Amino acid sequence: MIPLRDSNRSRSFPFITVLLIIINSYIYFRQFISSPLETEEFILNYAFVPTQLSIRLESLPILGYIYPPLLTSIFLHGGLFHVLFNMLYLWIFGDNIEDKLGHFRFVFFYLFAGIASNLIYFSTASNSPIPLVGASGAIAGVLGAYFITFPRAKITTLFFVFFFVFLRKIPALYFLLFWFFIQVINIVTSSGTEGSSVAWWAHIGGFVTGILIMSIYNKKAQAHY
Secondary structure: EEEEOOOOOOOOOOHHHHHHHHHHHHHHHHHHHHHHHHHHHHHHHHHHOHHHHHHHHHHHHOOOOOOOOOHHHHHHOOOOHHHHHHHHHHHHHHHHHHHOHHHHHHHHHHHHHHHHHHHHHHOOOOOOOOOOOOOOOHHHHHHHHHHHOOOOOOOEEEEEEOOOEEEEEEEHHHHHHHHHHOOOOHHHOOOOOOOOOOOHHHHHHHHHHHHHHHHHHHHHHHOOO
């Protein structure tokens, strides 16, 4: 399923969402035009490698989590479709969450969700030497926040059944539940396999983080009324 747009319209221009899309796109473009050697060096320096964090925690148990790739990795992508789909989801769902939280809080929400998703993935694959890149965990946080805040919004969705293409408006509740279900299925089917190129646990972690943060925020907002 490919989301095309949602029925919610933001009350304010999503400056941060647009800025994040520009930053991610620019960094990927720089990766794309770099030589293979430069790209490899760039990934090794800024991608999140679980084994590197494990080593830091063994030698610096207190300061080990001060590890820049936990943050920088969420601005890197492994391919054109990777960045395109992530930015599509961010554009569709991010503007409403930014509008709900406000520009300033949305920045911290997005970054925190990305870091939290990386740490949750780390808890499941601390010995993995595979570099982890992508905004998927942070965007999963946005999806979790949307799931809590706008469950009745309609998502115009393109989906394929064999050779047939359909366009339907699906309630956000069902669209995001299906997305979450797919992540769980991928975790189950990839269990026991090594070298998976997708950090499914980071998606789950980001989604749950978004739900928790937005639930707390909504309760505090209601308490002020």
